[in-house]
Amino acid sequence: MTAPGLLIAAPRSGSGKTTVTLGLLAALARRGLRVRAAKSGPDYIDPAFHAAASGAPGLNLDSFAMAPAQLGRLAGEAAAAADLLLVEASMGLFDGIAGEPGRTGAGADLAAMLGLPVVLVLDISGQSQSAAAVVRGFATHDPRVRIAGVVLNKVASERHRLQAADAIAAVGVPVLGSLPRDAAMALPERHLGLVQAREHPALAAHLDRLAATIAAHVDLDAVAALAAPMRLPGGGWTTPRPPGQRIALAQDEAFSFVYEHVLGGWRAAGAEIFPFSPLADEPPPEGCDVCWLPGGYPELHGERLAANGRFREGVRRFAASRPVHGECGGYMALGEAIEDAQGIAHPMLGLLGHVTSFARRRLNLGYRRARLLADGPLGPAGAVLRGHEFHYASTIRPGGDTPLFALADGTGRDLGLAGSRRGLVSGGFFHAIALE
Structure with a gap:
C-alpha cells in the first residue's frame, strides 16, 4: 500500500x-x-x-x-x-x-x-x-x-x-x-x-x-x-550501470547537480560513493576507480577553482590511470579555461581542449537523446541515453578532442556530434537521466 x-x-x-x-x-x-x-x-x-x-x-x-x-x-x-x-x-x-x-x-x-x-x-x-x-x-x-x-x-x-x-x-x-x-x-x-x-x-x-x-x-x-491512490505502471526497464565500483563524486556549491534516482541506482547496483569538494581544494579520493564531476556553477567560482592546486593536480593524477567524466559544469571544468561573467579567463583542469565562456551567454535548453560513440563511464558504445541540456555558457574554442556522442533533440532532430573524449577523460553539456 x-x-x-x-x-x-x-x-x-x-x-x-x-x-x-x-x-x-x-x-x-x-x-x-x-x-x-x-x-x-x-x-x-x-x-x-x-x-x-x-x-x-x-x-x-x-x-x-x-x-x-x-x-x-x-x-x-x-x-x-x-x-x-x-x-x-x-x-x-x-x-x-x-x-x-x-x-x-x-x-x-x-x-x-x-x-x-x-x-x-x-x-x-x-x-x-x-x-x-x-x-x-x-x-x-x-x-x-x-x-x-x-x-x-x-x-x-x-x-x-x-x-x-x-x-x-x-x-x-x-x-x-x-x-x-x-x-x-x-x-x-x-x-x-x-x-x-x-x-x-x-x-x-x-x-x-x-x-x-x-x-x-x-x-x-x-x-x-x-489526494488519490496512485496507479503505478508495472514492467521492466534497463538501468544504467554505475560508472565504477567506488565513485569519487565532486559535491559542493560549484558541483552539485546529481539526480537522486541516479545516485540511488548506483548504490542499488552495489557502487559506493565518496564525495569530495573542489572548492575546499580536495582531490578525488585515491581509493576510487572513477571520478565524476557533475554540473553546477563553476563559472561563479572560477578564480577559486583555478587557485586550488591540490584539486587540479589530484584530478590530473587520477585521470592518468582511471576514468574521469564531467557533465555540463563538470565538463566546463575539464577544459582549458572558463571565462567568467566579467570576461576574465580562469585556467581549469586542461584535460580536454575546449574553452567555455559565461560572458558570451547563449541559452541552450531542451530534452536530448545521446548515442554514445565509444565505451565509457556513461555506458557502452551504441547505447542511447535520454536527458537534457540547460546552460548559458558557450564554447568559444572547441579544442580538437574526439566527440563523445551523436546528439538529437527530444523530437529526434539531429544536432550533430557533441561532447569530448581524450584518453580516459570524457564529458559534455548533456545531463543523462535514463537509458532509452
Missing part, C-alpha cells in the same frame, strides 16, 4: 507552484504527516528545497526520459514510507515537447499515468472573474487529467478574492485557499533558476514562514483529502 498523491501545477511558470508546494510540504510535515515530494521534469534545484521542507530526499519524475515502468517504480518507492506524495509540475501543466503521447515531459503526463488529481495554482494578479475561464479551460482540455482544486495566488484584497472565488465556484472546482501578495514569499533566483537550497542564508526560517502562511490561508485538510 503506497501513499496517495497530488500534482501541484499551474498555467505557466512564475505562478507560485514552488512556493505553494514548499509551503504545503512544510505545513503538513509540521502537522506530523510523513510527506514526500517529486519534481516533474529535469530540475536539480527544486528537489533540494523539497527535501529541506519535507525532511525526506527529493526526487525527479520525467515522462520524456523515463520509461513508464521506471516512473511507477520511483513513485511507488517514494510513497511507500509516506502519508502523502506531492509532485510539483514544471512550466505549465500541459507544456512539453511534440512526440509520443505520454512521453512529452509535461506534468499532465504524470497526472494521467499515475492518476494524480491536480491542484492548480493561479496567479490572479491583473484579473478576477476571468480566472474562472482559465480553470474551465484547464478542466476540460484533457479528459485524462482531473483538476481537483485551485489555490489563488497574489490576491490583492478580500473583494478581489471573492470575485475570483465565486466565479470559479460556478465552474464546479473548489477553491482551496488564497495567498496574499507578498514579495517575501519568493525565493532568490539566479541564471539557472532558484539559488541552491544549500546557499539560502536562512532557509529554515523561510520555510517556517511559508508553512505559517499556507496554514493560515489554505485548507490543509481539504488539500490532503483530494
Whole structure:
C-alpha cells in the first residue's frame, strides 16, 4: 500500500507552484504527516528545497526520459514510507515537447499515468472573474487529467478574492485557499533558476514562514483529502550501470547537480560513493576507480577553482590511470579555461581542449537523446541515453578532442556530434537521466 498523491501545477511558470508546494510540504510535515515530494521534469534545484521542507530526499519524475515502468517504480518507492506524495509540475501543466503521447515531459503526463488529481495554482494578479475561464479551460482540455482544486495566488484584497472565488465556484472546482501578495514569499533566483537550497542564508526560517502562511490561508485538510491512490505502471526497464565500483563524486556549491534516482541506482547496483569538494581544494579520493564531476556553477567560482592546486593536480593524477567524466559544469571544468561573467579567463583542469565562456551567454535548453560513440563511464558504445541540456555558457574554442556522442533533440532532430573524449577523460553539456 503506497501513499496517495497530488500534482501541484499551474498555467505557466512564475505562478507560485514552488512556493505553494514548499509551503504545503512544510505545513503538513509540521502537522506530523510523513510527506514526500517529486519534481516533474529535469530540475536539480527544486528537489533540494523539497527535501529541506519535507525532511525526506527529493526526487525527479520525467515522462520524456523515463520509461513508464521506471516512473511507477520511483513513485511507488517514494510513497511507500509516506502519508502523502506531492509532485510539483514544471512550466505549465500541459507544456512539453511534440512526440509520443505520454512521453512529452509535461506534468499532465504524470497526472494521467499515475492518476494524480491536480491542484492548480493561479496567479490572479491583473484579473478576477476571468480566472474562472482559465480553470474551465484547464478542466476540460484533457479528459485524462482531473483538476481537483485551485489555490489563488497574489490576491490583492478580500473583494478581489471573492470575485475570483465565486466565479470559479460556478465552474464546479473548489477553491482551496488564497495567498496574499507578498514579495517575501519568493525565493532568490539566479541564471539557472532558484539559488541552491544549500546557499539560502536562512532557509529554515523561510520555510517556517511559508508553512505559517499556507496554514493560515489554505485548507490543509481539504488539500490532503483530494489526494488519490496512485496507479503505478508495472514492467521492466534497463538501468544504467554505475560508472565504477567506488565513485569519487565532486559535491559542493560549484558541483552539485546529481539526480537522486541516479545516485540511488548506483548504490542499488552495489557502487559506493565518496564525495569530495573542489572548492575546499580536495582531490578525488585515491581509493576510487572513477571520478565524476557533475554540473553546477563553476563559472561563479572560477578564480577559486583555478587557485586550488591540490584539486587540479589530484584530478590530473587520477585521470592518468582511471576514468574521469564531467557533465555540463563538470565538463566546463575539464577544459582549458572558463571565462567568467566579467570576461576574465580562469585556467581549469586542461584535460580536454575546449574553452567555455559565461560572458558570451547563449541559452541552450531542451530534452536530448545521446548515442554514445565509444565505451565509457556513461555506458557502452551504441547505447542511447535520454536527458537534457540547460546552460548559458558557450564554447568559444572547441579544442580538437574526439566527440563523445551523436546528439538529437527530444523530437529526434539531429544536432550533430557533441561532447569530448581524450584518453580516459570524457564529458559534455548533456545531463543523462535514463537509458532509452
